[in-house]
Amino acid sequence: MYINIASEDEVSELVCERIIEQSLPDYRVNLRLRKGGNGYLRSRLTSFNQMALREPVFLLTDLDTGHCPSELIANWAGNTELSPNLFMRVAVREIEAWLMADRDALSVALGIAVAHLPSDLT
Numbered sequence: 001m002y003i004n005i006a007s008e009d010e011v012s013e014l015v016c017e018r019i020i021e022q023s024l025p026d027y028r029v030n031l032r033l034r035k036g037g038n039g040y041l042r043s044r045l046t047s048f049n050q051m052a053l054r055e056p057v058f059l060l061t062d063l064d065t066g067h068c069p070s071e072l073i074a075n076w077a078g079n080t081e082l083s084p085n086l087f088m089r090v091a092v093r094e095i096e097a098w099l100m101a102d103r104d105a106l107s108v109a110l111g112i113a114v115a116h117l118p119s120d121l122t
Contacts, residue, residue, distance in 0.1 A: 002030035006048050006059040008038050012095045016060050030055065038062060042076050052083035059088045062095055 069090035107114040
């Protein structure tokens with residue numbers, strides 16, 4: 001089975017791939033859709049929603065300065081009913097915050113001792 005990824009940037013795309021690998025092992029990524037930033041994702045939401053009628057789409061964006069993920073999704077969708085195969089996820093506040101929250105894994109990924117990472121990343 002195939003799934004498509006819509007993301008803001010290369011880091012987000014890699015996170016999407018890892019999430020799919022870990023939680024949907026029967027799926028393989030078909031298309032990687034990114035052009036840099038959430039403006040692209042927002043402008044193409046209708047297309048991604050239509051695509052999701054044929055093949056699942058995993059869309060990942062950052063909340064940035066928004067108030068909450070459900071508000072962002074409602075704002076982007078407007079009056080459009082989103083397909084149940086459009087998996088839209090919102091990282092609070094930035095995808096990089098998700099990565100930095102796991103100091104042990106981040107130290108391995110960066111090849112540095114965990115002691116060199118701040119314990120309070122706020």
